[in-house]
Amino acid sequence: MTPRPTVRIVLADDERMVRTALRAILSAEPDLEVVGEAATGAEAVSVVRERRPDVVLMDVRMPEIDGIRATEQILATLTDPPRIVVVTTFENDSYVYDALRAGAAGFLLKRAEADALVQAVRLVSHTDTLLFPSAVRSLAAEHARACPAPAPWVARLTGRESDVLRLMAQGLTNAEIARRMEVGPATVKSHVAAVLAKTGTRDRTQAVIAAYEAGFMNAR
Amino acid sequence: MTPRPTVRIVLADDERMVRTALRAILSAEPDLEVVGEAATGAEAVSVVRERRPDVVLMDVRMPEIDGIRATEQILATLTDPPRIVVVTTFENDSYVYDALRAGAAGFLLKRAEADALVQAVRLVSHTDTLLFPSAVRSLAAEHARACPAPAPWVARLTGRESDVLRLMAQGLTNAEIARRMEVGPATVKSHVAAVLAKTGTRDRTQAVIAAYEAGFMNAR
DNA sequence: GGGCCTCTCCCCCGTGCGGCGGAGACGGAT
DNA sequence: ATCCGTCTCCGCCGCACGGGGGAGAGGCCC
Incomplete structure (x- = not known):
């Protein structure tokens, strides 16, 4: 495989334990580097502006500004913005749609395995490829509903x-x-x-x- | 990272050159193994039934049976079916929706970089995570159109x-x-x-x- | 007590709409 | 040469609809 450049990552989650866990998982990889953390949406925006990461792991539920709004703000205000991966707990969260509309590059479940997380971050960091939980199925189902076979x-x-x-x-x-x-x-x-x-x-x-x-x- | 088990892969594409290229890319990885190839949809079904791969890379356009139908048949007839990644050339292909409805686990563009391809295969092989090209954006856009902000x-x-x-x-x-x-x-x-x-x-x-x-x- | 909104219901009036039946002209099928 | 489908148009009729204007009962707020 091609030698991989280091991927700079910012973590945004209001729970310290989650950030710690994510940092532990990601730091174990030599090509991944956590360069910043944020506990609120507002903090996420400023930290990202400051550290200019390649990827942001963004929790949806956060105080002050939620992850969706933070995503919008980051994408709207920064030139050459980072790839933002929205993280949530439940897959049938309606946040999925909001996140996509806000311009998120990916979507991850918190219950994802460490391995999947690491590869997801790598994948999203250097492609325009979105990655996605099985919630996409409901999206597809919705599409099917929206485009029924013509009567x-x-x-x-x-x-x-x-x-x-x-x-x-x-x-x-x-x-x-x-x-x-x-x-x-x-x-x-x-x-x-x-x-x-x-x-x-x-x-x-x-x-x-x-x-x-x-x-x-x-x-x- | 955890030691990775070998991922067994079947390639289904009607063009020999494409299969050769994919095989070259995937075989360069020690943890990936191409265990079969098929040039038609019907062949894909029988090869998969025979080789029991972990992942299938399935072209949409193939003689006899297209990739979508082949995907349906495989998922319908096999117990513990492989993860099927549908491969196509154009991202606004309407095949995207059909593929998802057929139960494909992922979707890839042929223009994807080798690196992305390899990681996509690994990712899809051991998670229930779907991965996706930017075509998801159009899906999301469609959803937004179907659910516009209430007037x-x-x-x-x-x-x-x-x-x-x-x-x-x-x-x-x-x-x-x-x-x-x-x-x-x-x-x-x-x-x-x-x-x-x-x-x-x-x-x-x-x-x-x-x-x-x-x-x-x-x-x- | 007095506003204010909501829900309920009444009248009259004009008209856009849909049902019915019919008809002439063109063109393609056989 | 004949039929059938399509597009075009006509008159008549009944009614559901929408506009206008009003009114009483109950609830909420200050």
Whole structure:
């Protein structure tokens, strides 16, 4: 393997014992170096600004400023910011999503084995690769929910009917749709009726709901 | 670090050169051993069944059966299945989602550095940790889109107004909502009017759209 | 006691909407 | 040549909906 440069690490956790444990694990590796610790989110921001580490292990729950906000602040204020790995106890924590949105480079469970921790830090330090607990599965499941297989009726809509439904789903009245499509209002009424029939709905509101639920609005 | 047991690996990729390159990279590590190769999805399934590796590096695009289906079959038919890492070329491949749904333990880009590859294999071989390319960001972004920060008007709705909007967004008429809430139709009309005012919409359809766009339907 | 908000309910009125039935024109299938 | 699907448009009818304006009961705050 290529000779590894030293990875400079800052630990942010409000519990001293956790920091000590992490330091012990990481310091045992010759290529990893803990260059700073912080017990609060605010402290984390200033310590990172000062020590310029390669990687930050950030606990989510901390006094004053939580790990998510601290992550945001670090990424927003520093040029060439460190890779931030968010650490938490429970994997179905909703913090996962917040952390990702905040720009965290990785996510780790506290129950992870020492070995995994060390390799995770190395991995995240020199790649754009995110690493992740099995909580990603729920993310993927959520994605599946957000992008359901298009309902059968979607394929049965004619071109104009799709256009009409799309405009309906933007809250336009029949008259507005007619103007937008440059056809007569009566034509729009016909298309709307066809859409209602094919979607099995009784009014435009239900049709719009069907469009959303079918992921019709996400397509194209 | 703890003494590492040997990680047995199967490579599945339809291009011989890719397999050769991966084998060269992985074999350079004393603790990694390539115990089999496959050029098609079907072959991958049988080779894995035969060699019982710890980790499979699976290309998505392969003849006969693609990597996703092969992953599904392996996970469905084998007890104590290997950890499967799906490999692809482009990171915004929609295969990412399919791979996760199929139960892949990890996801790697072909452009990943050798170093990252080696560590990824080690990491995935002995943890339940998924590792991931920056494509996760798009997943997270998608999640953010599906769960946008609630629009300011959401907090301004009273309890009953929220109830009414929720039922509106299920396609119910005012009369149906009234029955469902066990109040008079006139009451529902009042609440609907309040909802329209607070959401800045002009009819129930637009209100329902606002509810969907604000992630109001995902809440609770 | 007096505001203020919420929930409840009433009236009238105009209209956008959806249901019904029909029709002419174009084009592709057979 | 015939049928079928699509797009275009017409009239009529009933009603659910939304706007406007109001009102009483209960709770909360000061």
